[in-house]
Amino acid sequence: MSKGLLVVVSAPSGGGKGTILKELFSRDSNLVFSVSATTRSPRPGEVHGKHYYFLSREEFQKLISEGKMLEHAEYCGNFYGTPKGPVEAWREEGKDVFLEIDVAGGAQIKRLVPDCVSIFILPPSMKVLEKRLRARGTEEEAVIEKRLLTARKEIPCAKDYDYIVFNDRLEDAAADLASILKAEKLKYTRNTDSIERVLNNAETFR
C-alpha cells in the first residue's frame, strides 16, 4: 500500500469549497479531514480528537517550538493549528488527508511538506460568486460587499497552488479533484520502488 496524500484545499470566501469536498468524500471512503488543535475550551458535545484536539497553551506552544505544527494562527486570544503527527499517521495508513486552510496558508504548508498537493478552488467569475452569495438570501448587503472585497484579495493567492479547480458545476469540480488525486498517486516520485517491484515480481499495487 502506498502512502496517502496530504491535500491542501483553499478557496476564497463563498467559493463553495465545502459543497465540493462533501461531494468528493461521498464518492471515496479513503479520504479524511485533518483535525485541528486549539487552546479554546470545548463546547458542549465537542469531542477531543474528532472536532478538535483540545490542548493547553503550553502543549500547543511546545508543538510549535518542536516544529510539529503544519500551520497555526492566533484568533480571539486562542491558538488554532494543524498538528503534524495525526496527519502523518493517517498518511502511513494510506488515507488521503484533507486540510482546509485559508488562502495564505497553502505556500506555508508547501514549505513544510513539499510533497503535499495544493488545490485552489476558484469561482468561474466574480459575477457568479456575487450571484451565489446573493442567492443564499441570508446576508445583508454590507456583508456581501465585504465578502466580495475579501475574495478579490484572496483570489490572486491561487498562483502559489499546484492546481486550479473551477467551481462551475459541482459534479465536474468533484471529478476534477478526483482526477488530481489519482494522477498525483501515479507520479514516479511517489512510486520510486515501482521499478524494483516489477523486476523482482513483487505484488502489484492495484
Add this chain to the structure above:
Amino acid sequence: MSKGLLVVVSAPSGGGKGTILKELFSRDSNLVFSVSATTRSPRPGEVHGKHYYFLSREEFQKLISEGKMLEHAEYCGNFYGTPKGPVEAWREEGKDVFLEIDVAGGAQIKRLVPDCVSIFILPPSMKVLEKRLRARGTEEEAVIEKRLLTARKEIPCAKDYDYIVFNDRLEDAAADLASILKAEKLKYTRNTDSIERVLNNAETFR
C-alpha cells in the same frame, strides 16, 4: 481554449502500450498521434503527412540543425524523427498530441519541451510480461527470451518519466491515463491567466 498537451508515452517491449492508447483514444476525440518524419521511401499506400512526413536527407538534416526536431535517430541507414512544427500547431488547436517513443527518448524530449507530460507504462511484473508474450503464441522461445532481456534493461528508464501507469487491467490503465491528462490541464502553471479571467469576469473554461 487552452493549449493542448504534449504527451510522451513509452513502454518496454511487450508492454501493451498500443492497446491502452487505442482504448484511451476511443474515449476522447481530442487526442492525436504525432506523425514521424523519415528519409526512407514511401511504401505503397503510405500517405505523406498521415503515415509519415517523407523528407529528403537534406530537408531532414536542416530541421535537425535548426532545432526543429523533437528527437531523431538513424536506423538501417535512414533517419526517423518527430518534427516540432506540426506538434505545436496541433497543441495550439487544443489537441493533446501523443508521441510514442522508445524508453530512452523521454528524458531527451523533456529537455526540449519542459512542459511535456511523460508517462511510462509498466507491466505489473516480469512474470506477467512473460506470460503475455507467451500467450501471443506467435514467437519463438529465443525471441521471447530476447524481449524479456530487453525489457529488463528498459524498465529502469521509468525513473526519468513524470508518471508510472501499470498495465494490469486495460480499462484501469486507460482511466489512469485519462486522469493524468485531466489533472495536468488543471495545473496552475497551465492556467496562469485564470486569476485575471475570474477577476475580470471573462468567460469560464469549461
